[in-house]
Amino acid sequence: MPADQIQYSEKYFDDKFEYRHVILPADLAKHVPKSHLMTETEWRNLGIQQSPGWVHYMMHAPEPHVILFRRKRVEEEETRILPTTTTSSANNVNVCA
Numbered sequence: 001m002p003a004d005q006i007q008y009s010e011k012y013f014d015d016k017f018e019y020r021h022v023i024l025p026a027d028l029a030k031h032v033p034k035s036h037l038m039t040e041t042e043w044r045n046l047g048i049q050q051s052p053g054w055v056h057y058m059m060h061a062p063e064p065h066v067i068l069f070r071r072k073r074v075e076e077e078e079t080r081i082l083p084t085t086t087t088s089s090a091n092n093v094n095v096c097a
Contacts, residue, residue, distance in 0.1 A: 037059065
């Protein structure tokens with residue numbers, strides 16, 4: 001199967017999910033089920049490759065060759081260096097330096 005002809009969109013976001021769509025060539029698109037959303041196993045068997053967590057969440061009947069995916073948006077944990085705390089001798093108050 002022509003997995004090298006599969007086109008992947010850039011990711012796009014809202015406040016809850018990140019999204020992407022995948023465009024299949026015609027010979028793969030005919031294998032997309034019309035009766036249900038695909039499981040991860042089904043879309044991987046078509047040759048779609050992406051990181052874990054993506055879910056086929058919607059069908060767009062006029063374009064069955066466009067597969068719509070989303071996954072929950074997870075904010076990257078910020079790696080922060082916490083400021084050191086010093087004590088001011090004048091009034092014995094903790095001050096972040």
